[in-house]
Amino acid sequence: MLPTTRPERAFGDWPVETDPARWQADVALIGVTHSEPYAGDPEPNDQTRAPDAVRRRSDISCFGGLVHWDFDLDSEPGALLPKRLLDCGNAVRGEEEYGAYFARVRDYAAALLGSGAQLIVIGGDHGVTIPVLDALEVLDSRVYIVHVDAHLDWREEVGGVRRGYSSPLRWASTKRCVRGMTQIGLRGTGSARRGEVEAARAYGSQLFSASEVHAHGMDPVIATIPDDVPLFITIDADGLDPTVMPGVMAPAPGGLHFEQVAPLLRTLARRQPVVGLDIVEIAPEFDAANGITCITAGRLIMNLVGASGAHRQATRAR
Numbered sequence: 001m002l003p004t005t006r007p008e009r010a011f012g013d014w015p016v017e018t019d020p021a022r023w024q025a026d027v028a029l030i031g032v033t034h035s036e037p038y039a040g041d042p043e044p045n046d047q048t049r050a051p052d053a054v055r056r057r058s059d060i061s062c063f064g065g066l067v068h069w070d071f072d073l074d075s076e077p078g079a080l081l082p083k084r085l086l087d088c089g090n091a092v093r094g095e096e097e098y099g100a101y102f103a104r105v106r107d108y109a110a111a112l113l114g115s116g117a118q119l120i121v122i123g124g125d126h127g128v129t130i131p132v133l134d135a136l137e138v139l140d141s142r143v144y145i146v147h148v149d150a151h152l153d154w155r156e157e158v159g160g161v162r163r164g165y166s167s168p169l170r171w172a173s174t175k176r177c178v179r180g181m182t183q184i185g186l187r188g189t190g191s192a193r194r195g196e197v198e199a200a201r202a203y204g205s206q207l208f209s210a211s212e213v214h215a216h217g218m219d220p221v222i223a224t225i226p227d228d229v230p231l232f233i234t235i236d237a238d239g240l241d242p243t244v245m246p247g248v249m250a251p252a253p254g255g256l257h258f259e260q261v262a263p264l265l266r267t268l269a270r271r272q273p274v275v276g277l278d279i280v281e282i283a284p285e286f287d288a289a290n291g292i293t294c295i296t297a298g299r300l301i302m303n304l305v306g307a308s309g310a311h312r313q314a315t316r317a318r
């Protein structure tokens with residue numbers, strides 16, 4: 001496999017390794033910068049810059065490295081996390097066609113997931129979830145999908161493009177390895193029309209509007225997520241409220257708060273294996289000057305990997 005591109009700086013102070021032949025990790029983070037654009041979209045889009053932007057602000061989201069107390073985790077991250085953390089650089093599209101690029105991203109993801117690493121992907125737009133789903137299918141990993149987003153993302157195609165950012169959950173629904181999905185934070189309008197909403201419901205997707213979460217909390221959401229199957233979690237930054245993550249292309253009022261999403265991640269990760277997490281659709285151009293969207297993304301990653309570390313330790317102690 002081709003090497004990835006070296007990031008400006010590592011996430012946290014994790015070791016960087018861009019040669020896939022040397023990837024051995026318990027937790028592996030990779031930036032996936034591109035996906036297939038729609039007609040009229042800029043190429044590259046602003047989201048291609050997000051992996052390095054999130055890493056840059058890990059000076060704050062991971063302040064103190066693995067040794068300072070993390071009050072979200074009620075521990076030092078180093079006491080929870082497994083030993084081998086790896087920043088695998090960025091999968092950047094070069095001259096290749098999108099099909100070849102997606103195949104390369106699928107192969108990176110399959111290599112990491114197949115070795116048993118927990119995979120953390122920073123997009124890119126929401127199309128980057130598609131090759132990761134392909135990797136899960138290659139590995140025949142049974143997963144349940146937890147999706148945080150303002151939008152349904154169930155389009156079969158947009159202008160003939162099937163692998164774009166409006167389609168990842170539709171794509172997931174076609175995978176044998178996907179046992180089901182819960183979609184959280186829906187609100188406003190987006191790419192979905194009546195047909196897509198009906199298709200998602202017919203498939204059995206558990207849909208929760210942001211408004212329902214604000215009214216009833218996360219417990220009804222968690223109740224729909226089976227605890228006997230590993231999870232893959234995909235977070236579109238616009239699922240959170242734009243006051244929390246302003247750096248997005250399609251901000252929608254009424255979104256989820258950090259204090260709803262971070263506890264959700266911790267609860268799920270302490271309860272069952274989470275094979276991977278992606279955080280997509282961060283647009284650094286629209287972020288606040290202090291990079292709060294990128295800092296929030298880094299905090300969500302640390303909440304997930306820390307809680308997964310606690311679950312791993314508890315499972316081993318049993």
Ligand SMILES: [Mn+2]
Nearest residue numbers: 126149153236
């Ligand atoms: Mn999305």
